Every structure is written in C-alpha cells, then in structure tokens.
Amino acid sequence: xxxxxxxxxxxxxxxxxxxxxxxxxxxxxxxxxxxxxxxxxxxxxxxxxxxxxxxxxxxxxxxxxxxxxxxxxxxxxxxxxxxxxxxxxxxxxxxxxxxxxxxxxxxxxxxxxxxxxxxxxxxxxxxxxxxxxxxxxxxxxxxxxxxxxxxxxxxxxxxxxxxxxxxxxxxxxxxxxxxxxxxxxxxxxxxxxxxxxxxxxxxxxxxxxxxxxxxxxxxxxxxxxxxxxxxxxxxxxxxxxxxxxxxxxxxxxxxxxxxxxxxxxxxxxxxxxxxxxxxxxxxxxxxxxxxxxxx
Numbered sequence: 001x002x003x004x005x006x007x008x009x010x011x012x013x014x015x016x017x018x019x020x021x022x023x024x025x026x027x028x029x030x031x032x033x034x035x036x037x038x039x040x041x042x043x044x045x046x047x048x049x050x051x052x053x054x055x056x057x058x059x060x061x062x063x064x065x066x067x068x069x070x071x072x073x074x075x076x077x078x079x080x081x082x083x084x085x086x087x088x089x090x091x092x093x094x095x096x097x098x099x100x101x102x103x104x105x106x107x108x109x110x111x112x113x114x115x116x117x118x119x120x121x122x123x124x125x126x127x128x129x130x131x132x133x134x135x136x137x138x139x140x141x142x143x144x145x146x147x148x149x150x151x152x153x154x155x156x157x158x159x160x161x162x163x164x165x166x167x168x169x170x171x172x173x174x175x176x177x178x179x180x181x182x183x184x185x186x187x188x189x190x191x192x193x194x195x196x197x198x199x200x201x202x203x204x205x206x207x208x209x210x211x212x213x214x215x216x217x218x219x220x221x222x223x224x225x226x227x228x229x230x231x232x233x234x235x236x237x238x239x240x241x242x243x244x245x246x247x248x249x250x251x252x253x254x255x256x257x258x259x260x261x262x263x264x265x266x267x268x269x270x271x272x273x274x275x276x277x278x279x280x281x282x283x284x285x286x287x288x289x290x291x292x293x294x295x
Contacts, residue, residue: 081250085261087263088253104284105282122216124268125268129212159183159213160183160202160231161183161214165215165216165288167184185202189223195225195226200230207236211241212244213228215245220249224252246287249271249273271283
C-alpha cells in the first residue's frame, strides 16, 4: 500500500514539474517555489524514512534494479528455516557439494571414500564458519609496493569437539587455523531426551575466546544444547559460539535456536526430519562409525 501511494505521489509530483515548465520561465520559478517544492518537502521527502531502499533515477538505474532482483532471488532460494532464524547459515549449494553429499550418504560408499569426501565437506564448512568471525580492517604493502586494503580476523579463537563424531572435524580446523587450541566434551545419551556430561577438557581462558563447536550431525539437538550450556557456564558469550555441522535436522535447529538465539549455526545441508529413533532422514547413518571404521 505504501509503495503504491508513494508511486502515485511521485507521478503527481513529476506531472507538476512538467506543467510548470510549460509556462514562461519566471512563472515556472514561481510555480515551483509555491507548489512543487512545498509538496515535495511535505509529502515525498518525509516518506523516504519508511523506504527499505531508494533507487536514484528510478527504473532507469539498471544496475541497482539488477542488484535488487538478485537479492530477491537469493532470499527466495533460501531454506524456509533460514527465514525463521537469521543466525542459521547454509553454505552455497553447488553441483560439487551436491555430488559429495551423494557419495557420503550412499550406503555403498567405502570407508576410504567416505572419509575423503567428508573431509572435503568439513573443510568447506569450517572455512565458511571462520568467515563469521569479527574482523578489523588493515592496510598492507604488497611486494609490488602497492597498498592493499584487507582485513584481519579475530585471533582469540578455539575449537571444541563433541566426542566422538566431532573429532572428525578437528583436522580441518587445524589446517585452517595453525596452532589452534581444541577442547573436548563427551556427552552420554540417556533415552530419547536425557543427556549426561561425562567428560570435558576446555581451555582455561575459553571465556575470552570465540568458540567453533564441532559436531557433523545436528539431530534432535539434545547433545548440542547440553554442550552449549556447558560453554555458557564457563563464561563463553552466546554470540561468540559458532556451531558447525555437515547436516542438520529442522528439529535440532529449532531446539538450539529457540534456546540460544544469538548463537550461529553453519551447515552444508538441512535434511527433511527425524524418524522415530531420532535419526536424521535421509541422513548419512552413524557418522562416527562410518568415519572411524567401527560400524
């Protein structure tokens, strides 16, 4: 409604200007000062503060219109759950990523191939997760003597893996962040809902760090909620936690995001649902068993 009214008002305003210029220049100036300018300042100018975006030159600005169209297409292509939780991020789907998912989900895939393609996907998720860390701008000089305006990411960082599947993501994190500290949490399931903390070994200064929480599969979210609650009890800020997964079920995302709305989740794909045994569907089976060869 507002867009329509604003559009009509802009047409009226334009018409007034055209009518004005059809008269003698002196009369035109008088008409502009008396009618056109006051109408613009009273009706058009105040409405700008309600606009989501203002395009200079309107429909003639092809570049701006194209950027808006691309943004709308991106939003329409988002998973529905990302529209509910803006803190959930899915790495951009390509045929390469879809192909790797096809291989690691296939029950016939050998352990060697499963580990190889899982590692490739984990590396992509880790890299994407690192992109959500805070940064500061920095200018450096290149070997050619030129100045390059770049960024420096937060150095106060550590990883925390949820044993045992989460340990499969540690090598990718070490490959991206040389010398990074990695803590461990072991949580034991009790029935469908209960979770018991068995073991934890976290950096002493974890409260002052950003934390990458590692677990390749987010299913019901019970273990994740327990692990995140532990991190918060150690003084880690909720907004400083980035939870990295290969796949996630909607139920798990709901459980985590409702309880921890400022935490970020980065995953490579959101699956359909959980079955009655709380396994992700279509899923990839028991990730830890397939990765470490204990199935």
